[in-house]
Amino acid sequence: MSSPAAAANVRHHFENAEQQKDASTIGMWIFLVTELMFFGGLFMAYFVYRQAYPDAFASASNKTDLLIGAFNTTVLICSSLTMALAVNAAAVGKKALLIMFLVATLLLGSAFLGVKTYEYHDKWVHHEIPGQHFECEGCKDSGHASLFFSLYFAMTGLHASHMIIGAGYLIFLIIQAKKGKFTPAWHTPVEMFGLYWHFIDIVWIFLFPLLYLIDRVHK
């Protein structure tokens, strides 16, 4: 085995480092496509019930806080930028910069989850959690407004659980980066995690308008 190949940790069943990386990339994308279908089922449920009970959905979605939603979207996009820059730093072999950007991504991701916790708490205080004590002040169709909140919690909850898993993996990546495991020739975990993180960002890019925006003017 030639030395550049050894440096890139090429396994014996691959011809070269490029082929190995392409295989990882394709594997990651196949995983992300299954994730797309996973979230897709919830999006479908949202569209079905929204067209069935438009008034209930409109009045219930006005209970979300537009400003907090926009702020949190901004935070998440910032974390996507720092993640993209982390992959870039890994590719050029700047270890300190890589660690810095990974930590920044972790902090921004945690900030997003913190704001989400605040929002959940706010819903809890206002009895907007679907169930026995559900109340929706000023909602047109309280029964079906609870459907909106069921979907709200299912969709943002699934999204948040992906963020929590991502934050855990980020800690692992930071430790690995500190040990100097990533080189310009081999930093596949950083790159693949980047894809995962950006995918979560894309899911939020759609959740934000659907849950916060589209019925602002139609109360």
Next chain:
Amino acid sequence: MSALKESSHDQTTEGHAAHHGPSKGVYYAVFATLIVLTWVTSWIATVDLGPFNIYVALSIAVFKATMVLFFFMHVKYGTRLTKMIIMSGIYWLILLLFIVMMDFWTRNWMGVPGR
């Protein structure tokens, strides 16, 4: 076997392009676009466009997602196989959403049992 070799060679050259990815300037430009569009879409949501609010919001979301996909996720610089996997995923998602919604949109058109 030689065909296999050839195709793997093709991927190698394409994969090499993927290695470079976009420059930092591209990242910052995409980032600025995403932030601006986030606040634009939040503002437009408060303007009454009648039935078009949802279309405007979702169009902006699709554009933002495409930006992330192409540049942050390096798809623009990726192999054809990656692009094909993504397109097939999106295709199945559209099938799921569109076929189901065609059913629900048209159920009220006929006053027959089973709606």
